[in-house]
Structures are given as C-alpha cells and as structure tokens.
Amino acid sequence: MPRIKLFDENEVLTKAMNLFWKKGYAATSIQDLVSHLGINRASIYATYGDKEQLFKKSFQYYTKKNIEALTNFLESRPNIKEGFKELFNNSIAESIKDKDKKGCFVVNTTTELIPNNNGFTVAIENNKHLFEQIFYQYLKKGKENGQLTTTQDLKALAALLFILYNGLKVVSKIQSNEYELKRAVEVALLLIH
Template identity: 35%
Template structure:
C-alpha cells in the first residue's frame, strides 16, 4: 500500500529554494535540506530525486515566481516604466521574506561554469528577463512613454546588465540609496 505524502510539495520546494538561495548549492547539505524542509530523507528522494534534481526544480520554481510577479504588475495596468521601476525596486528592497541577491545570479557565479544543465537554465532565465524588458520597452514605445528612435533590444540588454549587477550588490552591500541612484540612471535611458 502506497503512503500518501504528509507534506505540501510546493511548500517544501519553496523552503528548499530559499535555502539554496541563501547558502548556495555547495554549502547546502542534504541534512540541511531535510531539516529545513521538514521532510524525511526518503521522502525528499522519492519526491524530488537527488540534491541536484531538487536544485534544478527550485531554479525552475524561481523562474515561475518571477514571471508571475511581472505578469501581475503588468496586469495592474502599470506603464512600462512603472513595471521596470518595480523590477529594480524588488531586487534592491530585500525583506525578511527572501534572501538578498538573486538565485539566478548566485547560481550563475557558483555553478554555471561546471554544470551545463544549470548554465542552460540560468542563460534561459536571463534571456527571458531580457525578452520581458524588450516587450515592456516596445509597449512603452507604442504608448509614447519611451521614444521610438531608441533600440528596444539594446535598451533591454543594458537594463538587464544593470539589474544583474544590482543583484550582486544587493547581496554584498547595504547601501540601498546608491543602488536606487544606479537604477534611476538606468531608467533615465528610457527618456527622450
């Protein structure tokens, strides 16, 4: 007879995601995961596979959360610049709900050079983020908020690069005022 799961799979996946985000892949032991997730080792293996498989699932979940959050902001009828400002503010204004920095950036610097699967996921995540920015900039150009003579792809690449840099600073710095100044300078590129 098969036992039913005694835990919410998504809830424990989020706990694992936060632990990997905070400590990194290498510094997170299997025992750390078992303890933090509140599941038995056997349940972890049965549900998520090995540590690497669990990590890959957390990166995928992270991407889904970011996409949902941006979609929600767009759905609120915000302008393109307001959504871009939200993205900057979200990565700068860290609170107790999440560790500082970004799971993608942390994983890129820790694993991407030696783990092709993680590298592919991280690159896809960065590409997705840049595509969202291109779409937002084009939306702003259509509404007249952003000048049409500016190349949306170049602007998006520049904004994305700044966002990646700020994600690193968010992990290493507490000078939020400076980070907001950097964000302001980047957003100013969108003006006429």
C-alpha cells in the same frame, strides 16, 4: 497500498529553494535538507530524486514564480518609465531589507555553478531570455503608445536593463546605501525616454 505523502510538495520546494538560495548548492548537504524540510531522506529521494534534482526543481520553481511576478507587476503599470523605476526601486528595497544578503537565486546559481556545471546553463539562459523578452515587450508597448520616443535598439535596451537588474542584486549584497543605488538606477533609466 501506496504511501500517502504527508507534506505539500510546493511548500517543500519553497523551503528547499530558500535553503539553497541562502547556502548555495555545494554547501547544502542532504542532512541540511532533511533538517530544514522536516521530511525524511527517503521521502526526499522518492519525491524529488537526489540533491541535484531537488535543486533543479527548486530553481525551476523560483524562476517560474519570478517570471510570473515580473509579468504581473509590469502589466499592472501602464506608465513604462514609472513601471521600470518602481521595479528597480522595489528590488533595491527588498535587497536591503534581506538580513541574509542572499541576492538573487539565479545570479547566485550562475556564479556558483557556471561554467563548471553545464546542466544548469540552459535553465539560466532561458531565464535570461524570458526576462529580456518581458522587458522588450514592455518597452515596445511604450514605444507603440507614444510614451517612449527613444531611437535606441529596444532589444539592446532590454538586455541592458536585465544586466542592471541582476547587477543591483549583486551590489546590494555589499552596498546598503539605498540612496546611492536608487541614484544609479535614475541615471540608467535616463535611457528610457
């Protein structure tokens, strides 16, 4: 008779993701995971594989949720300039409120594991591509409906906004002056016209 899992796999992935996000991949031990997740070592291995597999699944779970949230957020903001401004300002506010100063899980993973662990390069590149594509489509929509008159290359602008978004997550780990961060965003968003 197969054993019945007494835990919610997505809830465990969320908990694992938060632990990896806070401590990093290398600093998180299997024992840390056992203690934090509240499930035994055998269940972790049986359900998720080893630590690296659990990390990869947590990372995929995070990026999937993040992309869904970004898409839903921008789709519900018909004003392109205001949508980007609100997105960046929300990111700043969330980062400043985070007492653990975690930053962005993707950025943290990139700086910790790349270039020494090529197993994550594809997932990180995919995340970058999806983010930039969402930003590009949003800018294109603004251009098509007459909100934007810019002659800038929209793909290059989308890439720049992705860099800014990730940069804010890094800088907010050490810079907690909300006014200064928002002012920097205002200057960058002058490119969207």
